[in-house]
Amino acid sequence: MATLHRFEYQADRHTMIHLHDVLIQPFIDSFKTPPKKLILDFDATDNPIHGDQVGKYFNRYYDHHCFYPCMCFVVIDC
Incomplete structure (x- = not known):
């Protein structure tokens, strides 16, 4: 199961409040x-x-071994 998918379906209200605070x-x-x-x-x-390499896994969609990092990009409107 993909990282974003796990986060989306396992995060509850308490997790979101803690994420906000931290x-x-x-x-x-x-x-x-x-x-x-x-x-x-x-x-x-x-x-x-x-x-x-440690942490690699085979991604069927891309058809190769890879790391699959989750990144956060920030857009700021000041």
């Missing part, structure tokens, strides 16, 4: 003036690997 609010507090809009775009991408 990650999102400190990020917002790092600005002198809080942004008017903050868009978090979570996306995963394949990173092809070669050899016998």
Whole structure:
């Protein structure tokens, strides 16, 4: 099961509040003036690997071994 899929279906209200307190609010507090809009775009991408590296797995969609990191891109509207 993909990382984003596991997160989406296992996260509950308590998890979201904790995520906000630990990650999102400190990020917002790092600005002198809080942004008017903050868009978090979570996306995963394949990173092809070669050899016998720890953490690799075979991705059937891309048809190769890879790491599949979950990244967060931030769009800020100040």
